Every structure is written in C-alpha cells, then in structure tokens.
Amino acid sequence: MFEVRDLTTSYGPVRALDGVSFTAREGRVTAVLGANGAGKTTLLRTASGLVRPQRGQVLLEGRDITRTPAEDMARLGLAHVPEGRGVITELTVEENLRLGGLHRPARTRAADVERICRLFPVLGERHDATAHVLSGGERQMLVIGRALMAAPKVLLLDEPSLGLAPRIVAQIFGLLRSLVASDGLTVVLVEQNARSALSIADVGVVLNLGKVVVQDDAAALAADEKLRHAYLGF
C-alpha cells in the first residue's frame, strides 16, 4: 500500500502540489490524471525522494518514507519509472536491467534478468545491444522491466504511454495489468492520456493545479461526462 497525506511541494514561489492526499491500494492500479502542469510528475518525484516536500507525508506500507533519500527507495520497495528518457542509453540492455536489481542478492541476478526477458521477449533478443538502438516502445519496456528487477512493492509510472503508438500502449498496459494480478503489485500510474489510463486503472485521482479535484472508481470517472470534459480532455 502506498499513501500520501497532505503532500505540498513548491518550486520557488510556485506551488506545484497543494495538500494532496490519496491512497493506492495493494493489487490495484491507481491512475493519477490531469492536464499538463497539474502536478502529476511532481507528485511522483516528491514521493520517490527526488524533490523535498514542504509539508505532508509519504507512506509505504504504513512506514513514513517522506525524508528518505532517493537512493534508498529502491531497497525499501519503491520503484519509480521516470518520464521520458529513463533508459541509460550508453549502457547495454542487460546492464540497464542489472542496475534495477542492485540491492537484490547477486546470485539471483542472472535469474532475475531471465525472468524479465521472458516477460518482455524483445529485451531478451536485444540483450547485448546498446540501449541507444531501442525504439520508443522497447525503451519503455526496458525501464519497466528494470523497475521490476528490484521486485518492488509499489511501482510509480510516469507517462508510460508518452509518444508511443496505441498498439504498443495497449501491449504495455496489458502486461501491467497481468503483473498486478499475479504479483499483487501496487501501481500508481500518472497519465495525461486519461482514456487509456482509466481503461486499465481500478481507481482514478484527478489533479488540477496541484490539488485533488476528485477521486473515484475508474469506471465512474470515465462515465462522468462533465468531469471528462473539464479535466481529462476526452
């Protein structure tokens, strides 16, 4: 379980997050939606320790991790897949994957890499290639696979659909869904593409200008025409 309480973060005089609270339950996909600048990315960056909040708490399975440095989060079970270029393009596919499992026991590392390559066969095929040569969809699979190497309890995903063809997005979301079902993973999915996010999410949280506007079942949000027009753009 993952929870934020009254989380408030500012960049200088600009308040990007303003008292945000919500809970993402285990074995569920929680979609965080909203327009550009709503505070979605800041929410994830604050949660994973890359940005310091002014106020509020982040809880991982009930434990307060608010001021934990970003480099300790992976060990605690929180994996953050950042927006856009999260792949280290100078390293090979396998090296990227190995980096995901740094704090796991070294002897299971090879087996972990194999497991991820079974999940994403295209990564297995390109194993020794420099990540530089991967397509956008393959890069997204690589960063998700790398996050899964850490065997996280909570997975924070920032705009995984960005710049990808709908077919690839459907493939990635389908995989995510099956992982949540099989491993009981808690997923917080930040998306601008609200329609596809709500199609796989259980719960949706809508942000606007740093505040939570509404949170409800994904199906209910998708059915609310006024809300969709006002905040979700579809």
Place this chain on the structure above:
Amino acid sequence: MQQLLTTALGGLTLGAVYAAFALALCLIWRSTRIVNFAQAPMAMITTYIALVIIDAGHSYWTGFAAALIGGLLLGAVVERVVVRPVEGKAEINAVILTLGLFILIHAVAGIVFGSRYRSFPAPFGVRGLTVGDTSIALTGFGVFTVVAVVVVMGLLVLLFRYTEVGLRMRAAAFNQEVARILGVKVGRMLTLGWALAALVGSLSGLLIAGGSLVHPAYMDSVVVYGFVAAVLGGLDSPVGSVIGGMLLGLSLSAVSGYLGSELVPLAALVILMAVLLLRPGGLFSHHAERRV
C-alpha cells in the same frame, strides 16, 4: 630507418604518459563534466611525496606505491571538499575552483618542497637498450612506462566493464538522477571516480619524473599535451583518450625528430585546432551530437 625507429619509440613512451594524463582528465570529465585543471599539480604533489620517501632511504617502489595511494586520497579529498559544494551549480564554478587549486597547490609545493630542481630516480635503466650492436632509443624505463599505462588501462576496463561497482560508476556518470532512483549512491561514485582519476594522474606524474628532474612546475606543460590528447581521442571516451595520447606522442615525436623540437608546442596546438574544427567530439566519440 634508425631515425624513424627512434622517433617511433620515443613517441610511444611519450604517448603513454600523455595517455595516462588524458585518461585522468577523461574519467573526471565523464562523470562530472569538469576539466580538472588541478590534475597536473595534484600529480606533482604526489610525485614529491614519492621523492621524499625515496630520499629518506626507502626503495623506489615504496615511494611509487605511496604516490599512487596519495593520489587516490588526494582525488577523493578534492572531490569531497572542493568540488562537492558546487555540485549541481553551473560547471564553470567547479572549473574555476580547479584553476584556483592549481595555483594553491603550486604555491604550497614551493613553500614545502622548495622550487629548485631535484632529480628523481628511475627503477630501470634510462640508457638506450642495445639490440645486436646498435643502441636504440627505447630505454628500460620507457618499456616500464608503456607497460604500466597499458596495465592500468586494462585494470580500469575490467573494473568498468565487469564489476558491479564499475556498472554503478558508469550509471552515475551517464545519468545521475536515474542512477539515484535505482539505488546508486551517486556521491560515493563521484568520489571514487575522482580518486581513480587522481591515481592515474599520479602515475603519469611518476612516469614523467622518472630519471628526470622535478620542480613544482614540471607537470605544467603536460596539462596542455594531456588536454590535446584527451580532445583528440574524445573527452568522453577512456579508450579514445589513451589512443589520442599515443597518437599525439607519436606525432609530436615525429615533429621533434624531423622538424625541430621548438615546433612541438606549435604542432600540439595545430592538432588541437584541427580536431576542434573537423571533429569536435574527438576521434572516438560516439556522441558527436552531444555538447562539446
């Protein structure tokens, strides 16, 4: 033929030293985007440490090892004390700090060790080896120089390619933020990177000093040649730096042998200008599109 052999062998030895120095610059540039101008005086200080130990009656190798360990520590201290406070600010801050450190270390060395020339021993002969009955330009110390640089380079390749700490260091160098969220202690990796770079720099200091004279400014000309070598090979590429060093050593040796030694600095600067004009990323850069 004799002349060609002489310049080639001399160039190889010289090139190995430039290669080591360029490699030190490259290691720091890759991880922190800083050209460490203090590299030369740092190597000078560690060479003096070796000299003091050797003059006190210990063996050359004790001094050699002490200088390398001293380099390791000095690099770590400089990163933690001087560079870390300006980490995350514009890179020019750190570059100016390394320039300041250059002057500071010079002054301190002048005070502590005096600014007169002192001779530095070499562990192997510094006279040309003889093949049959002709003496060639390769000295025993020259062979040691090349071997030492090749060994160090090989060890670094093994470290970066095949160990977990090497993988962590590369991740931290290429993308600090991603490395952090994957659990890499980036600060520690930067300290380690500076320490290793200073160790390689110290090695180049020792190799230049061997069988020659040291004084507080003896490394200063190497800054220019080492920098040209690193740019020639590509500041981003450790292998490129080493090859750049070798190429530069051979070219300058040829210039010195065939045209006259007074043209060496000129030739180095011409090479620098040519590289910057024609291939600013260096010969071995994979990322020509990245800023240079």
